[in-house]
Amino acid sequence: MSYYDIDAILTDAEKVPCKFELDIPELGYLDNNPAQPLKSGTTVGLPLWLAELLALANRAPSSADEEAKSFVSLNLPPSLSNEVMSALKADPRAVPLRDQSHNFYGLGTRMLDLFEEKEICAILRRTFVTRAADIALHAGKAGATDDMGIGGGEEFLRGLEEWERKLFKKAHDGAKGSKEWMEGVKKHRR
């Protein structure tokens, strides 16, 4: 991951559910309630940049026989819920991923780092590759006709999350570059 990468930073702002494991007087504002202490057991949606390290930081055990615990325990975000996974399993193309999260796969890889979820991992990979084939088709067409808007191109782009948009752009630029070169050569024909 790159420190200055804008997409990585935006992915870091995606929220995940966190359950606090202790009372914290100063942090009521995280639950939109600055006047009150944040109670143990409260679940708050926190951005990854905060959630991940709060979950990973071991607070020191208060007595010798107590095990080290985290400040918060994490849960999977709604975009990786069972419902979404079932829908993707049924038909990867039918889900507008961008509505789930602008950084759907970015968030997914971060969560897979934290949770051992083999099935989610497999579903995400299959989804990515299946949809990539679709992206290649649309982008190739758009690149060769030099038109993004026609044939539902814009509509198609709207449903793509960030990784997919980048992939679309690469496929589009490749098709366009090769077409432009070809036309440039042919212009010289007598």
Add this chain to the structure above:
Amino acid sequence: MALSLPSGLVPTEVAFLCEMEMITIVPRQRLESIPMLSGKTPALRPPRRADLPLWLALLLKKQRRANIVPPPWLLPASLQEIVHLETNYDPEAFSPPPPPPMRSDGRGVARPYATTTRSGNEDKELILAPPFLPSCTQDAPSGYLPYHWLEIAETLLAHAADDIPNAPEVRALLRDLQEVRAAKMRASTRHLEGGGGVLNIRGVGAMELAESRGFVLGVVDGVRKLGASAEAGRREELERGDDEDESDDDMGL
């Protein structure tokens, strides 16, 4: 940011590279040797043929100072053979690239085209590859598409169509080739999901590569990132397996 180009050569750069391919010409005028940066050009004496880099051959052609001898693989019969190969032989693989050109070392041994270089005290061989192999000269084999096939063919059709026998048929055969090979390129993405470590696409051409590079590598990298946790888990298990094997050995001792 000093460079706003994507990683990997784009089509215009590939075309530039292809212009370094050697091609055979028949001079129509005498021309003395020219001291170029990359070495002296051969003196041109009509009708003796000579091999020159494509960009220079085109310059001579445009000035009607020379005609171009199309490479044997670009003749209709050869292209028909390749179309047949592409469609009937293997539905997935590209037709094979030309065999590496060899030449005699004067002592009875056939050797690949290479340059000997020296680093420190040892001689090191630099094996040549396109565009520095004679894969588009009159001596090139027919029935094989070289790495820069599409760029060479299109460029020659654009600037030297009158030197190519039956140019309309050549054009039509090239369209067929482009189509059947594009389908193969698309199909190769199916193998990318597999998550293996090596994928061989022998026979692919430079322009085909330039067009698909960003997308193909994007998919490979995406699959890797999505599978990173699974891969790490697999490696841990492997290591643990190795450790167990070792401890078994220890017990055996």
Add this chain to the structure above:
Amino acid sequence: MYGDLGNKLVQQAKRTQNLAHLPPYQTELVRAVTREVRDLDKDVSALLEPFQGSFHPTDDQAVACTLLVNHLSMRRNKRCLLAYHHTRTDRVEELVWKGYDVVDLAGQQVRDGSGNTSSASSTTNGNGSMSNLSPQEEDYVRQYSDLLAAYKGQWTDIDLTGSLEPPRDLFIDVRVLKDAGEIQTEYGQFYVRQGDVERLIAQGYLQKLS
């Protein structure tokens, strides 16, 4: 919440990546995020004060957690600010490579019609004219231009800032249509350097042959 303003900056940076021009510098937003960092730092000092330098995370886990949250928020804001500025300097450098100098860049307005001409958020530079660059960015352009000039000087024959399009058609065939003074009509057809005759072609003296 802490970090929300920083996020706005990063969204600005994301937008900048997709624009042809450089949008106005977000002076107010940068100031606000910087202020947030200072406030968080003060909070840390205030939280630690009662402990007189002998704070043990074990003894007070709620404080330890609050400190961690503050610390992470500061680091997050730092990353957002750096990424925002980094994206802009990246773009500025690209423009300097293309030959723009500080006068071009500082005088640059939001030119394209689609972009909102948000002159309200533009900064006013020393001369009173509106600029999309911050005064610090203007300095940066000057220093970077000097650096680039020094580096370029090592490769005088190459013209390092020249085109990255592969050269083609350096010379072209032209047909002379009317007498253009120095070019005589004696031969009727010439092979000349394209760059040298572009104007004559545009003016109709010469015709380019394919």
Add this chain to the structure above:
Amino acid sequence: MDIDDILREVDPASQSIPAETRDLQALTRAWVSERSSPELLQYVHILPYPPIAPTTPVLTRRFPSVYSWPADGLFERINDRIKQQIERVEEMTGDMDPKTNFALIVIQTELERFKYLVRSYLRARIAKVFEKSIAATADLRARLSETEQAYATRHQALLHNHYLSSFLSAFPPTLQNLNDTAGNISMIETPDLDTAVFIRLLKETLVEGHGTDMDDDMDGKSGDIVILRWSDAKSLVDSGHAEVV
């Protein structure tokens, strides 16, 4: 037929490739590699060592001693030749003989091609220097030419000063550095060495690649074009068994 031509045609060994041509081959390969690899490459690892050939031009040839950029001399050599060729063009320009004129067209066209190659190569390197704050690590610094090193250092200082004057100096002192590696993200950027690349095999060789579900190996033939991770390709490229395409 000129005797030179006859000699060239019967000359058995590869040495018949003139030194100048070999330099173009080396430069071209360096350019393609640098344009196609995810990380800044250490050196132009093809090192033409010109024997005295009949085509030896009237140039002072500097023999390479160290095997790294730019000490191998390739760029100095090419730069020198470009300079001389420009001088030649200037001399020839006065001569209006149509025959000379065509030679001039050829020479100038080739000159532009060389200038473009060197320019694109250097720009591809500089872009990588800027993207990744290479000045920060000694290993990466060692891959730069002296000029590039000076440039990288100065650039890093300019950037840091710019950040300081824009906002960073208002931060608590401990947060003013740009080399923080604490937490789960390092500020020092490194290229992703597992990025996939295309390589062409130049010799028969075993190709091993790490994959997500399994690690593969393959008996590679000369001319194979293979997709694999850069981390797996690098050793093949360094040893001359493969080139990046």
